[in-house]
Amino acid sequence: MKKMASKAPAPVIRRLSNYHHLLLGLKHRQVQSISSTTLAEMLEYKPVQVRKDLQLTGLVGKPRTGFQVAEVEESIRRFLGWSLDSQAVLFGAGNLGSALLNHPWREEYGLRFIAAFESSEARANILINNIPVFASSYFPTFAKEHQVDIGVIAVPAEAAQDVADVLVANGIRGIWNFSPTHVKTPLGATVEDALFARSLAILTRRLVESRNDVEHPEP
Amino acid sequence: MKKMASKAPAPVIRRLSNYHHLLLGLKHRQVQSISSTTLAEMLEYKPVQVRKDLQLTGLVGKPRTGFQVAEVEESIRRFLGWSLDSQAVLFGAGNLGSALLNHPWREEYGLRFIAAFESSEARANILINNIPVFASSYFPTFAKEHQVDIGVIAVPAEAAQDVADVLVANGIRGIWNFSPTHVKTPLGATVEDALFARSLAILTRRLVESRNDVEHPEP
DNA sequence: TAGATTGTTAATCGATTAACAATC
């Protein structure tokens, strides 16, 4: 059996995106170098962890001085696939969809929406933030004529799986799903669920826990 | 030293929110019971994991028949703090903020936006989805007169920390942060970062990895 | 040089999974 190149652990990837945002700010403020200790402090991580994380992207620091800000920023950006521009299409131009189209993804993540697709005739054939919104039925044709790296799902739960199927059927290999439902895809496609509920669940559960700590403190 | 009630692991909480959404659908379709095997299949988890997860909320199943859908749904909802209605305020009524105000959080998560706050005069003193948008300066007064459980941050990165400070200063203990910056708070407040970048990072990294697998397969 | 910071190795901690007895 063929051994696959090992996948980077998800927790590390998530932290890398945090370092990246921070480093981008430092870079703009012309900061030259930074130590793992300082980075850790800003994000409330442990210094060792920062070093281990950065190591994964192939970076080496210098004892005494730390890491070169510009170097680290670029290395993480490349590692996360944010240095090559990728093209995305959106399905579902409702409230959330419009907000996504209006967001400046390109600057920081190299992501560019080239089109949106809507099942409701009323919302099709307009421009949002200069991005054309087409009728969904036009997608197969569009997909043949353009390089589409990522399909973003922002339709209601009921329609999410259908959209995912259409994306896969048209050769799209990356799916960013904002609908509250888990979508299934055949092997080969990559799906990432950006579920608000997940993050809300952590917040509300922590609040329950902290309430319990106050009311029934353990001896 | 006082021993704190142990926190539920974040991965479990995240999965619980997935079960919950699924179970809500089953409940509406009048499904009576479900086995860990079936649940696992629908979400692409392992059956043992499902049982372990559900156990944490205090649930017991029946051999042969599995779990009662309504029971599980309710138990998870209580565990996640979604059964008690909680009141939220939003800071930043831009694109994302408006989308958040228009979302039906209440049905599924028991979360209700009671007001929004805006620093830009132009966007203040209007209603969005029937929720009043006030000038930010009014918040301290508002907070004294209303029960505010959660503060949601949807302002630009530069303003995020200031908003977090204002929330904490006015006694808000739960913060849901949609700005791309990590915000710091004193102990006692709970912050959850709903960073789009995190989820995008996982997607784009996986795409890089799958590309590498194809191009440089290991023997 | 002395001292701060790095990278590495080993130990610890926590989460997932395998194996299986208990139950309806």
Add this chain to the structure above:
DNA sequence: TAGATTGTTAATCGATTAACAATC
């Protein structure tokens, strides 16, 4: 009863952290 499914215990796996030698 036989068989499907549960809960539990132990083993495995993976991620974090501690300790420390190497380096500028």
